[in-house]
Amino acid sequence: MADHNDPNAVNHIFSDIDYSPADLYDLFGWPTAEGKNVVFALTFASAPSAGVLDVDLLYRLLLTSHPRVAWPDAKEISVESVLGYFEAVKEKYLGELKTAEIRVTVQTASSVLIKFLGFSCGNFSTEVDVNKAVSISTPDGQTIQAFVGGRDDAFFNDLTGFFRSINYAPQFYHVPHTMTEARELPIPKTLLELDGNDLFNYRPDMPEWGFTQPDGTTPKLDLPPGPWTWSGDRFKKDADGNFRFVYDGRDCRAGQNCNAIVLELPHSFITPATGENRLVNAWGESWVRKAAHKVESIPDDPSWVSHPWSVFREKGLDDELRKYKLVDTDGQPFADAALSEREDDRQLGANNFWLGPHFITRLAHLGWGFGPSISALGLKTSFDHNNSPVSVYKTYDSVFTAFPRVARTLFQGLNMPDDSWNPKGLNIPLRRPFEIFIPNVCAVDMDTTGTWPFGRRLEDQVATRFLAMFLDMTAELNGKKYHIDLLGDQALWDSAPIIPKTPPNPLKNDKEFLDQFPYLAEPWPEKW
Amino acid sequence: MNVMASQIALPPPRLAGYSEELARAEADIAKLESQLQRHPRDLELQVRLAYRLFHCASLAGTMDQFHAVEAAILEAIADFGPKEDLCLLKANLDFRFHRLAEVRRDLEMSPLLAGRFEGRVLLADLDFQEGRYEAARLGLEALIKEDPTWDNLARLAHWMSKLGDAADADKLYQEAEDDLTAKQMRSYAWLELQRGVLALHHGNYEDAWLHYRRADEAYPGHWHTDEHIAELLAAEGRFDEAESLFKRVIARAPKPELQQALGELYIFTGRIGEAQPWLDRALAAYVDSVRHGGVHYFHHLADFYADARVQPTEAVKWARKDVDLRSNFSTQAAMAWALYRNGELTGAMEFIRLALSSGVRDAGIFSTAAAVFEATGKSAEGRSYAEAALQINPRHGNFHMHH
Numbered sequence A: 001m002a003d004h005n006d007p008n009a010v011n012h013i014f015s016d017i018d019y020s021p022a023d024l025y026d027l028f029g030w031p032t033a034e035g036k037n038v039v040f041a042l043t044f045a046s047a048p049s050a051g052v053l054d055v056d057l058l059y060r061l062l063l064t065s066h067p068r069v070a071w072p073d074a075k076e077i078s079v080e081s082v083l084g085y086f087e088a089v090k091e092k093y094l095g096e097l098k099t100a101e102i103r104v105t106v107q108t109a110s111s112v113l114i115k116f117l118g119f120s121c122g123n124f125s126t127e128v129d130v131n132k133a134v135s136i137s138t139p140d141g142q143t144i145q146a147f148v149g150g151r152d153d154a155f156f157n158d159l160t161g162f163f164r165s166i167n168y169a170p171q172f173y174h175v176p177h178t179m180t181e182a183r184e185l186p187i188p189k190t191l192l193e194l195d196g197n198d199l200f201n202y203r204p205d206m207p208e209w210g211f212t213q214p215d216g217t218t219p220k221l222d223l224p225p226g227p228w229t230w231s232g233d234r235f236k237k238d239a240d241g242n243f244r245f246v247y248d249g250r251d252c253r254a255g256q257n258c259n260a261i262v263l264e265l266p267h268s269f270i271t272p273a274t275g276e277n278r279l280v281n282a283w284g285e286s287w288v289r290k291a292a293h294k295v296e297s298i299p300d301d302p303s304w305v306s307h308p309w310s311v312f313r314e315k316g317l318d319d320e321l322r323k324y325k326l327v328d329t330d331g332q333p334f335a336d337a338a339l340s341e342r343e344d345d346r347q348l349g350a351n352n353f354w355l356g357p358h359f360i361t362r363l364a365h366l367g368w369g370f371g372p373s374i375s376a377l378g379l380k381t382s383f384d385h386n387n388s389p390v391s392v393y394k395t396y397d398s399v400f401t402a403f404p405r406v407a408r409t410l411f412q413g414l415n416m417p418d419d420s421w422n423p424k425g426l427n428i429p430l431r432r433p434f435e436i437f438i439p440n441v442c443a444v445d446m447d448t449t450g451t452w453p454f455g456r457r458l459e460d461q462v463a464t465r466f467l468a469m470f471l472d473m474t475a476e477l478n479g480k481k482y483h484i485d486l487l488g489d490q491a492l493w494d495s496a497p498i499i500p501k502t503p504p505n506p507l508k509n510d511k512e513f514l515d516q517f518p519y520l521a522e523p524w525p526e527k528w
Numbered sequence B: 001m002n003v004m005a006s007q008i009a010l011p012p013p014r015l016a017g018y019s020e021e022l023a024r025a026e027a028d029i030a031k032l033e034s035q036l037q038r039h040p041r042d043l044e045l046q047v048r049l050a051y052r053l054f055h056c057a058s059l060a061g062t063m064d065q066f067h068a069v070e071a072a073i074l075e076a077i078a079d080f081g082p083k084e085d086l087c088l089l090k091a092n093l094d095f096r097f098h099r100l101a102e103v104r105r106d107l108e109m110s111p112l113l114a115g116r117f118e119g120r121v122l123l124a125d126l127d128f129q130e131g132r133y134e135a136a137r138l139g140l141e142a143l144i145k146e147d148p149t150w151d152n153l154a155r156l157a158h159w160m161s162k163l164g165d166a167a168d169a170d171k172l173y174q175e176a177e178d179d180l181t182a183k184q185m186r187s188y189a190w191l192e193l194q195r196g197v198l199a200l201h202h203g204n205y206e207d208a209w210l211h212y213r214r215a216d217e218a219y220p221g222h223w224h225t226d227e228h229i230a231e232l233l234a235a236e237g238r239f240d241e242a243e244s245l246f247k248r249v250i251a252r253a254p255k256p257e258l259q260q261a262l263g264e265l266y267i268f269t270g271r272i273g274e275a276q277p278w279l280d281r282a283l284a285a286y287v288d289s290v291r292h293g294g295v296h297y298f299h300h301l302a303d304f305y306a307d308a309r310v311q312p313t314e315a316v317k318w319a320r321k322d323v324d325l326r327s328n329f330s331t332q333a334a335m336a337w338a339l340y341r342n343g344e345l346t347g348a349m350e351f352i353r354l355a356l357s358s359g360v361r362d363a364g365i366f367s368t369a370a371a372v373f374e375a376t377g378k379s380a381e382g383r384s385y386a387e388a389a390l391q392i393n394p395r396h397g398n399f400h401m402h403h
Helices: A079-094 A159-165 A308-314 A347-377 A399-411 A433-437 A460-472 A490-494 B016-039 B043-060 B061-079 B084-096 B100-109 B116-129 B134-148 B148-164 B165-180 B183-200 B205-218 B221-235 B239-252 B256-268 B272-291 B297-308 B310-323 B329-341 B345-357 B364-377 B381-392
Strands: A024-032 A038-044 A057-066 A100-109 A111-117 A124-129 A135-138 A143-152 A259-265 A279-289 A326-329 A444-445
Touching: A024 A279, A024 A326, A024 A433, A038 A057, A038 A279, A057 A259, A079 A347, A079 A399, A079 A433, A100 A259, A100 B345, A124 A135, A124 B239, A279 B183, A347 A399, A347 A460, A399 A433, A399 B256, A444 B134, B043 B061, B043 B084, B061 B084, B084 B100, B084 B116, B100 B116, B116 B134, B116 B148, B116 B329, B134 B148, B134 B165, B148 B165, B148 B183, B165 B183, B183 B205, B183 B221, B205 B221, B221 B239, B221 B256, B256 B272, B256 B297, B272 B297, B297 B310, B310 B329, B329 B345, B345 B364, B364 B381
Parallel strands: none
Antiparallel strands: A024 A038, A038 A259, A057 A100, A057 A279, A100 A111, A111 A124, A135 A143, A143 A259, A279 A326, A279 A444
16 A cells, blocks of 8 residues: 555446556556666556556656756755745746656557656557567667566555554445545544554454455445544553554455556666766656547547646647546655545646645644554654653644644655765765655656655555654664654564564565566466 | 757547546546555545445436445445535435435535535536525635636536526536646536537527537546437437437437437327336336435326326326425426316416426426417417427427436
């Protein structure tokens, strides 16, 4: 669940929505060949099945390469500076920045057309069979590796634990699609179970509650009538004084597949100025063919009068794209599921600058849930929760009210566990949350290993690293600064007063990744 | 390589259509029933099954299947209580069969449902059916402002087609089509049929053909499209082709309104004897439905006795039941026509004035108005409505079905 099950239009958690190949899962990106090449892997729901593509889909990978430059005011911690940053991003993405594009259209269930558009060597395209790694020669004599087809889903995550932490009811209860208020129930989000939280606490009589089973069903309960409240004042503890973790660390994506577009591109194919443009930003999009264009003879001009955002988008579209409808975008893990609440009209890819203020208020809302949980475990948090002894349910309408609480979380550099991410030892600043999520792109730093947040490698446990944003990166544990993998350290949990003693998410994928292209593991036999 | 390979033209394959969707829906139902054997208390599976049964019944169009849907919904409500999605499904089912009071009760069964987006859609539908046109329009416009879903655009288009401008209606249908993806070809075809009906009702058979053909191309094999094509063939005077197609459609979807249409086609072409078996079948189904508490054939019974098998007192009886159930320009005009046929001209005048006061612009209703005004000595008004009817549809006198 980096971006699984979003937006809501393709969220099959709801009983009336099926799996959709438009549901983008993840975008991975990292440098290879000592920084000369970059790999991007866009994964999505394997419908109709792994290795078989839907002919009505079009996928885009948008790319831009630019220098690693610090934003003005980057050190000033204020709401004005962060809003100024969002504005600058907007100017950049709507203005000078040119994006190139790799577009994949499905010709038949077993062949795709890959178009390379807007690259300096000129436009070209090639048709390839699915499920085969192929080499594509570019007009300027370079070689691109490409694979489109079925793979093991490279994401490994305790999906159910995450949903429990944010009180996401449709994973645990039968929630009709109409009941929009019953998605995230209005009680404190938390990493530790709340004393007396009958809505989401673990039930020994129903150990598989909320976990999807091999036959595709998910044991759920009947949603109790509201109001859905929690009136307790402490975290739950057992007779031995242990908290109960909302996660159990299992891999909810184990044994499951995706379809994937994997490309290994020379950096010099993306930009001629590789020495200067050390960042490669990318985001993915899924589009579904419009009904009118499924039938070849339809000549009507579509009317856009009542869709202002569509009008905005349409301006930049070519004839082919106008025949499709944008459904999903993917750049950063958790940008959608955790921060944009899966809203259909927030599928904007890099152009999510207008969601910046929402990002701050949402992060503050999450902080009131996760910050006290972290403190209760004896760790330091970056979120200012006023020493609250327990998680609090609080929402914000104003970015100005939310900002002081979340300022440090937003602006702190995320420490890396060691120096291996920066093999050249260059002066590369640590990345900060506000830069990571706005714009919503996978930003690969070609001088690093591309581990998150300097890209995203297959083996990165990004769900646990996402939680690390709420750790105080100035604090130390056992003489070492907190870092983004701290919550994945088994030793931490072994010594913590908590059960189960596990990192929140699995530490590795259920299948070994490959050490050569296409890197993602072979798919599993299809189950359903 | 180095060419835009998309320019290579591939012959367009036949699209998956009715039979494929029906097979898929039936397979889904079988899978859900199997899962329910293992998890009999799984509410979500029950709900999913009820929705799939409704889907399947809507495709097939047979009453037996709709009865099965109703039974499944009532069973699930009995087992799990009035869950919102079950109540919403029941409300949609009741609306389809003109059980408007039941629709209100369904919406009230689950306290917040009437305030939901989907509940408000049904309330706007109720407003239209019960003659509160302005409330219906405002309701739909508010819903579209919140979320311009294709179905609400189509609802507003229908409103426009009756009470506004036909060109605006067509634009709204087009806008609705633009919201649909290739995963929604049945809905796309349905919108094309609505555009075709709009053209047909304005005497523009060429455009009607265009839209009906597109509907068939987009979603091949649906009897509902063939039903429209049969009507268009008959309107064009291609009676043999229409007859043959009506028979084929009836063989697949033995709906009484189609049997009545075929009977009326025979009457229209002077083959009175051949009409009778079809009218008998239609009538038997209508009566059977009423005997089991059904109300959605009142309108057809009124038409049946007013025109197909003329028994004006019966026509008045059923038209009155329908207008009591849902007083709108359509039922009011049917009542006026039944009263006119029964020689009750004062009453006919009252009801046609009521229908016209809605602002409706419909060749059929104007034609009824012309007859009523003429019969009551108001010849000038009668001529005026006759001209207006011809202005809207110069071919109004051609064969048309009672929808």
